Amino acid sequence: MLNTSIYIPSILTLDAIKNVWKVGLCIGFGLLFVFISVPNAGANNDSSTKFSPKVDVEKFVDQMSLEEKVGQLFILGFQGQSFNPQIHEKIKKIKPGAFIFFGRNVKKLRQTHKLTENIRSHSSLYPFQMIDQEGGVVSRIKSFPPPPSALAMGQAKNLMYVKTVSKLTSNILTDLGFNFNLAPVADLSNPYEKNFMGNRSFGDNPAAVASMLTEFAMEHEKNSVIATFKHFPGHGGIAGDSHKMTPINKKSKEELYKHDMSPFQHVAQFDFPTAIMTAHVSYPALDPSGLPATFSEPILKGILRNEFKYKGLIISDDLEMYGAEVKGDIGDRAIKALNAGVDMVMVAWSHNRQMKAYRKVLNAVRQGDIELSRLNQKVLRILKTKQRVWYPPVKHNPIEAVKHSLARLKDIGSKIIEANFNSSPKLVGKSIEHISQAKKVYFYTSSWSLYQNLKDQVGTKLKYIPLKPGQKVNFSVLKSRDQVGLFYVSGLGTARILQRMPSRLRNKILVVNGTYPGIIQNASEYAGVLHLNSQHNQLGQWIKNAVDEIHKRKKRLRQPASEVTSHHKKRSKKKRSHNPI
CATH class of the missing domain: 3.20.20.300 (Glycoside hydrolase, family 3, N-terminal domain)
Known part of the structure; x- marks a missing residue:
């Protein structure tokens, strides 16, 4: 058991102890004064x-x-x-x-x-x-x-x-x-x-x-x-990445x-x-x-x-x-x-x-x-x-x-990327036909949410083929005449997978590019390349909008022709009544 009592030598009288206490107190106040007076002595006592x-x-x-x-x-x-x-x-x-x-x-x-x-x-x-x-x-x-x-x-x-x-x-x-x-x-x-x-x-x-x-x-x-x-x-x-090397720009002054x-x-x-x-x-x-x-x-x-x-x-x-x-x-x-x-x-x-x-x-x-x-x-x-x-x-x-x-920001982003989607109307029309005429559409993508969004609009003929790092991708399903592919490029990794696709099958693939055009090599070999220039999950809605617009356009084009035909039939009946065979 610890002895907590304090031993005081007998040589120290009570008056001596009081004097020591006074001296210590003076020294303590003096140090405190010095500490306060010295600039930056405390954590917050600086100019900042x-x-x-x-x-x-x-x-x-x-x-x-x-x-x-x-x-x-x-x-x-x-x-x-x-x-x-x-x-x-x-x-x-x-x-x-x-x-x-x-x-x-x-x-x-x-x-x-x-x-x-x-x-x-x-x-x-x-x-x-x-x-x-x-x-x-x-x-x-x-x-x-x-x-x-x-x-x-x-x-x-x-x-x-x-x-x-x-x-x-x-x-x-x-x-x-x-x-x-x-x-x-x-x-x-x-x-x-x-x-x-x-x-x-x-x-x-x-x-x-x-x-x-x-x-x-x-x-x-x-x-x-x-x-x-x-x-x-x-x-x-510049192709070089300064995170990994020191690129050199060789352009003239x-x-x-x-x-x-x-x-x-x-x-x-x-x-x-x-x-x-x-x-x-x-x-x-x-x-x-x-x-x-x-x-x-x-x-x-x-x-x-x-x-x-x-x-x-x-x-x-x-x-x-x-x-x-x-x-x-x-x-x-x-x-x-x-x-x-x-x-x-x-x-x-x-x-x-x-x-x-x-x-x-x-x-x-x-x-x-x-x-x-x-x-x-x-x-x-x-x-x-x-x-x-x-x-x-x-x-x-x-x-x-x-x-x-x-x-x-999500709303305005959708408008911006939809504007990119619609920037090539002829290509959009060609792409819609590419999808609508096929019995099965195989969607190659790393995004499950994008697949779900597209499936809601395209229907059950859309089949999901996930893209994962290091995974071997099955392109052989595209050999059948009535089956086509839709490939979503989300970055350099998926662009490399696309590049490994056999050349003979590329004309059956529509590429939707969520990055930038230059990442797609040999773009002319594919059925089409739609450049969104940014990642987005509303692709299905835009395709549906494009399909609806194409149907409306066709309907408008058919309408005058039907009216002309109807008018022509009426005139023919009148002629037959006056000139029966």
Whole structure:
């Protein structure tokens, strides 16, 4: 059993003990006074706690610690779907300027809203909360069907569609707590050529794309959401994927200025806050060193800042991508990008690399490898932008507002993709005949819901053949004369399966393409190819609408003929009565 009594030596008198107690008390108060007086001693006692839309930003930057300034240069990814110790450590040690959300962080609407709220409330300096919500396949906030792709909007050729989609998208982001959308794609890309961008690009006409970018950005700005134009000076028309390699754009300087960079030059003139994301692509005609644009001073400072007079934020794509590989580690990449002209560098995945990059940039500033004046300019730009997109008042029921916007987005998305479906009336008519004349239609698709939707309209003659990775697909059922196929391409995987189809059977297959035209090889060999340019599950309804329209047209064409025939018969009877045989 423990003895909890305290032994006091007999040499200490009661007065001595009182004196010791007084001395200790004085020392304690003295330490407390020192602790309170030292700047940044407490977790919240730093300059960033005073940041608001009303502060003088230039004076505020002067008061910030070096550690705080460097932290503002970082865009960090994180693990988890709720506020956790890892996020807390990033906030405590780095105080990052932004957090980026991926699909791994976004599961449900309420969960996402709570997570953005927690990050904001725990961050002493107001953070950007970023997300990729382009539409189409790049949509972190999931909906069914997904929002229309940029290509589907571009092919619909209606700016009102772009405006409405952007308005609803930014409504959703604001209500969920986001203030920064890593969209739209400003790259020009020919949809009829195989390329990395696919249906993420609005198209390849510089003037038309510039108009769509304008509508998109303006609607985001109205909702206090930053629009990001990517990937400068242009990632379109390149087959290589910068996530896996450093692609090389071999176009001439004149061609890059006239074509690829034209939309970026247009958006650089906007007088409201925007961001431009750099490409991990090499452009020898613009920078003979061969460095990717992210690390190229001639491209970022020389062209974007000096020639195009761009005053907004320049942010990097993820520095952990293979396309961003340069000599040195993640810290060296960050330093090189910042010195080239990038304002904020993204390290999206590894927590250890994030910490390493932060420490290395901090040391680079201390040692003069990054000039303090240059650091201050970047931080000034970041904080001024934050003031312009300060969170609007929270709605009474933001989740219901998000659901309402998603429902409206679904409606407008259906109209956009139906417009793509109906863009080739002759092909639609040919396709309908292809299906209606067959006794059996075999539908090759990876989407059960799409099959069900189509079956509701076509009927029992539709047979489902699922497409799964690595599975051998049976095309032999199409050998019979009265049996045809309908093949739905939802992405690169299903396009590869289609390509393996025997050539002799391709004229019995109608292809419905939910991606972009260039993904279909040897398109002329098939019975027809309908380009939706985005994924959607209402194919059956559109086919039914087309069938109904064809029947109506035929009925209208038959009507005058029947009236003429009837009139002719009456005249014949009268003649026979006067001239009987």
